[in-house]
Amino acid sequence: MEKALILAEGRYNTSDGKTAHGLVRYSQRYQIVGVVDSTLAGRDAGEVLDGVYRGIPIYGSFEEAITENPDVKYLIIGVATPGGYLPSVYREIVKKAIKRGLNIVSGLHYFLSSESEFARLAKRYKVQLIDVRKIFRELKIPFSGKIEEVNAIKVAVLGTDGAIGKRTTAIMLHEAFNRFGKKSIFIAMGQTGWMQGFKYAIVMDSIVNDFVAGAIEDVIWRAWKEENPDVIVTHGEGSLLHPAYPGGFELIASGRPDYIVLQHAPARKYFDDFPQYEIPPLEKYIQLIELLSGKKPIAITINSENLSKEDAFKIAREIESTYGILTKVPLYESIDEIVKLILEERMKIKQMEVEASVESQVL
Amino acid sequence: MEKALILAEGRYNTSDGKTAHGLVRYSQRYQIVGVVDSTLAGRDAGEVLDGVYRGIPIYGSFEEAITENPDVKYLIIGVATPGGYLPSVYREIVKKAIKRGLNIVSGLHYFLSSESEFARLAKRYKVQLIDVRKIFRELKIPFSGKIEEVNAIKVAVLGTDGAIGKRTTAIMLHEAFNRFGKKSIFIAMGQTGWMQGFKYAIVMDSIVNDFVAGAIEDVIWRAWKEENPDVIVTHGEGSLLHPAYPGGFELIASGRPDYIVLQHAPARKYFDDFPQYEIPPLEKYIQLIELLSGKKPIAITINSENLSKEDAFKIAREIESTYGILTKVPLYESIDEIVKLILEERMKIKQMEVEASVESQVL
Numbered sequence: 001m002e003k004a005l006i007l008a009e010g011r012y013n014t015s016d017g018k019t020a021h022g023l024v025r026y027s028q029r030y031q032i033v034g035v036v037d038s039t040l041a042g043r044d045a046g047e048v049l050d051g052v053y054r055g056i057p058i059y060g061s062f063e064e065a066i067t068e069n070p071d072v073k074y075l076i077i078g079v080a081t082p083g084g085y086l087p088s089v090y091r092e093i094v095k096k097a098i099k100r101g102l103n104i105v106s107g108l109h110y111f112l113s114s115e116s117e118f119a120r121l122a123k124r125y126k127v128q129l130i131d132v133r134k135i136f137r138e139l140k141i142p143f144s145g146k147i148e149e150v151n152a153i154k155v156a157v158l159g160t161d162g163a164i165g166k167r168t169t170a171i172m173l174h175e176a177f178n179r180f181g182k183k184s185i186f187i188a189m190g191q192t193g194w195m196q197g198f199k200y201a202i203v204m205d206s207i208v209n210d211f212v213a214g215a216i217e218d219v220i221w222r223a224w225k226e227e228n229p230d231v232i233v234t235h236g237e238g239s240l241l242h243p244a245y246p247g248g249f250e251l252i253a254s255g256r257p258d259y260i261v262l263q264h265a266p267a268r269k270y271f272d273d274f275p276q277y278e279i280p281p282l283e284k285y286i287q288l289i290e291l292l293s294g295k296k297p298i299a300i301t302i303n304s305e306n307l308s309k310e311d312a313f314k315i316a317r318e319i320e321s322t323y324g325i326l327t328k329v330p331l332y333e334s335i336d337e338i339v340k341l342i343l344e345e346r347m348k349i350k351q352m353e354v355e356a357s358v359e360s361q362v363l
Numbered sequence: 364m365e366k367a368l369i370l371a372e373g374r375y376n377t378s379d380g381k382t383a384h385g386l387v388r389y390s391q392r393y394q395i396v397g398v399v400d401s402t403l404a405g406r407d408a409g410e411v412l413d414g415v416y417r418g419i420p421i422y423g424s425f426e427e428a429i430t431e432n433p434d435v436k437y438l439i440i441g442v443a444t445p446g447g448y449l450p451s452v453y454r455e456i457v458k459k460a461i462k463r464g465l466n467i468v469s470g471l472h473y474f475l476s477s478e479s480e481f482a483r484l485a486k487r488y489k490v491q492l493i494d495v496r497k498i499f500r501e502l503k504i505p506f507s508g509k510i511e512e513v514n515a516i517k518v519a520v521l522g523t524d525g526a527i528g529k530r531t532t533a534i535m536l537h538e539a540f541n542r543f544g545k546k547s548i549f550i551a552m553g554q555t556g557w558m559q560g561f562k563y564a565i566v567m568d569s570i571v572n573d574f575v576a577g578a579i580e581d582v583i584w585r586a587w588k589e590e591n592p593d594v595i596v597t598h599g600e601g602s603l604l605h606p607a608y609p610g611g612f613e614l615i616a617s618g619r620p621d622y623i624v625l626q627h628a629p630a631r632k633y634f635d636d637f638p639q640y641e642i643p644p645l646e647k648y649i650q651l652i653e654l655l656s657g658k659k660p661i662a663i664t665i666n667s668e669n670l671s672k673e674d675a676f677k678i679a680r681e682i683e684s685t686y687g688i689l690t691k692v693p694l695y696e697s698i699d700e701i702v703k704l705i706l707e708e709r710m711k712i713k714q715m716e717v718e719a720s721v722e723s724q725v726l
Contacts, residue, residue: 084505140446244506
């Protein structure tokens, strides 16, 4: 793996830093050697994120980071900004990095490679400008219905808001299925997942609208066809009721998940980036999921941000008893029960199918 | 207006021909002088469409059409194919048209201008290749919340399927509002509407997914800001429950319509282009719309395809009494009652607001 630095100046400890967070948690495409954010200089990126030290230092400047890591090959823009623009203070750092011979990786909607100044510099210093979203804008696969061939268990994590931890919970479920002896494949649907290096990854929200359904179907179908897994775990983008990032519908429509896990942050009152819009009650999401997919969520997972451990558990138990849906706080407790429940439910359905088939043969 | 021919070979009388149908019904950008479809040669395009003669002949070949209309300036690809490809028999006709000096207008996902053979020919014969969808792929307007400023009545027509007549019903409502003395603006959301020449038009499904919400908000806001209308009428693309074209959510999320009219084709059993998927019951759409927008549809409009006039009316009355929602068959009866109902409902709300404000001043 090539070494990479993450640029998250001023934003590592905000929800804009979710690309950086994903890479600090998990990275198979690049070896992350540090994060640049002067407001957190000297701390460990893992410790800031979730209290777990990961040996990834936060540097006060790009210069400092590069002095400590002279063999680094990539600078990754570690933030997702509303509207997808490159923050202005990042421009100079990107230019310095290009001049220093680093390739630049960006998941922003704003394409670095489309700007003449960056393009010229990149050519001169023989580095690549990798705009992850540009790759997916060209994807034009129509939906065909081949998703119906996929007989692996399809699990999707949706959320009541954007930037709420859907991908992280999905990866935890995927790992738990593997621990249970099931072959699970995780499919990433966003730019962070692509950067993290998952073999099956699309950037759903960079695809032209009419081809989103086809791209989702295709990546799930390919993962199934090529890997023959027992389980496929993936996640939606945005939220079913988000005014700016309405999402999850395409995944339900064309990915046709067998089970949906709903990620919820009880302490979050307003939509990510849109404090003028209140997040509707959890109940509404449960009803919507039932209408759209034919089933209630199989489980609810709690993002415990701004909650004490005690409060997170208390709320989880309340939600569980109110809605009769298994509810877990992944940061503080095992999610194995969710995996067990999904496998049991699936077994019941298979059992019923076998019985129905036996019955029809007897008659 | 410049003269244009529509190419719809073999498909004018199918749901793939919806671009042609829209242009035969209404065209302000181009003057439509004929349709090319050898399977319907000699008939009138309006008569084939809905029994109403419009003086637009269907020609058996491009050569015949061009002989009859030597001053035509544009050839419009009049079909929308699954996946957005140019049907192979259309290729030769497009090449002939370019050589004959015609500009080509296409709403297909497949870009004519991106193919070297067409691009070379177009350059040589000095004609334009206008790929409508390419224009909108570059649109990157983030959602901001400015939609809340819009105090015109916002009406959106959604449908239980794609290619079901949402745009046509929306235009009828728009015209009815104007007849009622209200200033109405129609906003087109698809490539056909753009080709038809509406001042406010986007091609929603050609926009990169993350910017769909922002584009919808922006076009509605601009129409309101620039025209100061009483009413804005628009329409969704696809259908809330379509496996391949899930749509309507973005419009509800970011356009925040005050009233939704639901277009339904009772005789249609399977989704457009996807005979393996049954259209779910109407009731499910009503519930979804209520959950997503906070209100049931204000009215249901019936697409009477494959129904006798009598059956269409019978079903409309049944739906009306089952769901308690005003239901009309726009092809056979006036939709003025829908307009009246919307204006009355709006008046009631305004009245309540005034009373609440008076009350708060008195207290």
